[in-house]
Amino acid sequence: MGPHLHRACRPAEGRLTDNVADHLPDNQKAWVDTKLARAFGHPDPDTGLRNAKSLAAQLDKNYPGAAASLREGLDEMFTVARLGIDGRLAKTLTTSNPIESMISIARTTNRNVTRWRDGQMVLRWTAAGMLNAERSFRRIKGYKQMPQLVDALHRHAHPQRANTETVGAAA
Numbered sequence: 001m002g003p004h005l006h007r008a009c010r011p012a013e014g015r016l017t018d019n020v021a022d023h024l025p026d027n028q029k030a031w032v033d034t035k036l037a038r039a040f041g042h043p044d045p046d047t048g049l050r051n052a053k054s055l056a057a058q059l060d061k062n063y064p065g066a067a068a069s070l071r072e073g074l075d076e077m078f079t080v081a082r083l084g085i086d087g088r089l090a091k092t093l094t095t096s097n098p099i100e101s102m103i104s105i106a107r108t109t110n111r112n113v114t115r116w117r118d119g120q121m122v123l124r125w126t127a128a129g130m131l132n133a134e135r136s137f138r139r140i141k142g143y144k145q146m147p148q149l150v151d152a153l154h155r156h157a158h159p160q161r162a163n164t165e166t167v168g169a170a171a
Helices: 018-022 026-041 045-060 064-071 087-093 097-110 119-134 143-157 159-170
Strands: none
Touching: 018 026, 018 064, 026 045, 045 064, 087 143, 097 119, 143 159
């Protein structure tokens, strides 16, 4: 199996979750891995998305589970590229590892409870688990690019303002 099918979601490097690989026989993983790498590595996010959807369509007939897994969240996987974020921050934003780590620590904390009384108790212990996980948080890799992300999100949320500011700056 190639490096792309078996790791946490890293679209910038063409990697996808275990779920896609879990639905494929070993002799099919290499070509799917190659196509995924090309789709997620494409410089144009819209073309990359079309390529990934095309791959999902190819997988539909013989491997519908892999196709469904690939389609899950596919549009969102190209968001970072559409925003123009690259480098270390893009790698950080396109992996599920930080969230999975927090969830794992919260679950470990919740194992201490032997009798759940009500929904509020569940929420309190989940919050306690997240606070416990916070202790292991580290600085985001690529944190120096955060102003670039904020600008990109602002342009995305307010496209009219971004266009008028650009025109005003050019005049």
